Amino acid sequence: MKTVRAYLLGGLLIAIAGPLAAITPEACKRTTHISHGGEIFHRDLGEGRVIWLDWWGQEGTYHELVLVECASGETLRFRTHEHNIAGTREYHRTERAWDVVQEAHEGSRVFATLPRIAEAVKEARVAENIALTTTQIETCACAAFYPDQRGEKTAFEFEVLK
DSSP states (O other): OHHHHHHHHHHHHHHHHTTTSOOOHHHHOEEEETTTEEEEEEEEEETTEEEEEEEEESSSEEEEEEEEETTTOEEEEEEEEEESOTTSOOEEOHHHHHHHHHHHTSSOTTTOOHHHHHHHHHHTTOOEEEEEEEOSBOOHHHHHHOGGGOTTSBOOOOOOOO
């Protein structure tokens, strides 16, 4: 009986404290699709920009780097690795792509815009499926590193996997 009460009380405390508790970068490392996909390597690139690696691994694998301007929601996503994905050739350029992103951030941020980084990874031939979009939903990394830059975007919430 004590165990059930403690469990229920613990769940109640988590329910109460959860939305108020700050999200940590470590919490963003997670599985987003049960055993098939997730997010890892969340990093703060400074000045309101974050990056992480999305992974997928069901009957083939791929990695995508995702850069987000937290205030605007501007997002750059590009694929750096594929293995055994139907209809594609295999490649693994993740390390080289990280280098291109890092090099872009060594100079002034005014020159390291997401469109320019998209062009740089294209020119360096380190990525496929390059896409620039804008999201109106706060990402986990932005909630962890730059919660003050949410603006009008929908606040990030952890989803319960089913």
